[in-house]
């Protein structure tokens with residue numbers, strides 16, 4: 001069995017070690033590991049590009065802090081109706097940064113707040129679209145699956161290779177694969193570490209559409225623009241209702257949906273578009 005440290009030596013010359021205390025300093029600085037811009041005809045879609053090309057966008061603490069900060073800012077920016085997260089054509093993200101985890105020990109990891117900001121994507125109220133090219137592995141795949149919609153390039157490779165380095169997915173891989181693709185395929189992905197092609201990912205409900213690599217981001221932005229034309233309030237309700245399907249029983253979910261549907265009749269947004 002490979003140990004994290006062994007894999008690191010074989011595979012990784014990576015970002016310097018950041019500890020959790022140092023991270024607070026990053027939030028006041030301009031981001032270095034992501035690029036954020038407003039795109040689309042009306043500049044109402046935010047495009048976040050993961051930008052650590054030499055490490056295949058491995059998700060180190062600094063990058064995840066910058067991503068969480070950017071998402072928080074964009075979620076409260078009224079000019080933004082949807083957010084697209086992408087990487088490069090070679091890699092969306094090759095996983096959590098293995099070097100940073102090399103010296104982690106059980107007690108400090110368990111009792112501390114190790115990578116606690118990883119859930120930031122799933123806390124965003126606005127729609128988040130992942131535009132995936134190349135490798136989306138480990139935490140990279142989990143990051144994509146935290147998004148609401150995944151568009152993939154023809155050569156995208158998804159997977160949970162954690163098993164190869166003696167650990168398991170830690171940011172939702174076992175749960176989200178099982179819910180989207182069912183037990184059998186989820187087991188195959190998590191127990192073998194095998195890569196999953198874009199086509200297979202689409203067949204198993206992880207990806208909604210596949211495009212040539214150079215069109216994925218553009219198509220994701222177009223989708224973002226289409227969503228951004230809708231009422232932000234109603235979009236938020238629709239997103240929340242769909243997400244409840246993962247949390248509630250069918251009866252509870254149907255009840256939740258009905259109540260939100262009733263609530264839309266109290267909004268100006270419905271009157272403008274309906275009458």
Ligand SMILES: CCCCCCC[C@H](O)CC(=O)SCCNC(=O)CCNC(=O)[C@H](O)C(C)(C)COP(=O)([O-])OP(=O)([O-])OC[C@H]1O[C@@H](n2cnc3c(N)ncnc32)[C@H](O)[C@@H]1OP(=O)([O-])[O-]
Pocket residue numbers: 011012013014054055056058059094095096097098099114115116117118119135137138139140142161162165168169170171173
């Ligand atoms: C709240 C809870 C939060 C929990 C969060 C985490 C949970 C998560 O589930 C755990 C993980 O993701 S575990 C991780 C799961 N992921 C994996 O196990 C995937 C590990 N990576 C690979 O298997 C291979 O790199 C690929 C097959 C992706 C590409 O192969 P290729 O085309 O032959 O390219 P190459 O030459 O190999 O790499 C190019 C450069 O990128 C570098 N780098 C790459 N990945 C890195 C990483 N994760 N890290 C750092 N660096 C990484 C690599 O070192 C090299 O840099 P160098 O300076 O030149 O040495």
